[in-house]
Amino acid sequence: MITLIGTNLAKKGLVFTFNGGAKKCESCRFSNTCLNLEKGRKYEITEVKKVTHKCPVHKDGRVQTIEVKPATIRAAIETRKAYHGSTIIFRTEECEEECENYDICHPEGLYDDDTCKIEEIGPKLSCKNNYDLTEVILNH
Template sequence: MITLIGEKLARKGSMFLFCGPAEKCRDCRFQPTCIAPLEEGRVYHINEVKDRYQRCPIHLGERVRVVDVEKANIEVLIDSKRAFEGSVISFEFPDCDVECSMRDLCFPEGVMEGDRCRIVKNLGKPGKQCPAGNELRRVLLRPLDKK
């Protein structure tokens, strides 16, 4: 999908988390291209940086670039019984309130409760044992578009 991003952030292969529009964006004439295609709370991967610029008062340098993006693959920890490459799952956060070094992978940014996701790759066991006793696997998930 095509969107706009600050010139200093527009690098092929980089990723960004869309946190929502700034107040000034709501009435901007580029809003349908810049903001409308993106979902708040999603991580996007920049596939291509186009050779097109627009002026934008909220970005450093006051310029944005046209970029082609897609939802990024997200590394997460899921129950080992669900970790089959190629399968489509409904993502669920674990029922866990233990603070540990792997918590960011159990509750990752960019994927939301109930999202339909494809397991792109099973990365195997995590480097540590789950302190809550869950049998987990590291996987790359691709959030799918809603139907």
């Protein structure tokens, strides 16, 4: 996918979460290109193009053309579903925010009922709520 990002952020391999545009973006002629990503999702820059445009929103006053792909996401899933290469329907567990695993159990960029492929299997996790969880890397 082609999109635009502030020139100071345009670096191959950068992972970012798209949070939507500013009020000023609505009337911009580049809004269809700049705001074409899904809000709340994580993306990885795969290529940085030479083309730049003026932008009143970004710090350095310019945006750069980039190519992105959905980023892989570290998450916790039920151990019984953790098989490398398999496809799962992601769902969060009901748990407490104070838990040390909260961020991995509720990862930014994933929503309940997302279809994901398991790219890597990590260690088993300890859980205050006694869920049998394993850390995985998911591709949405």
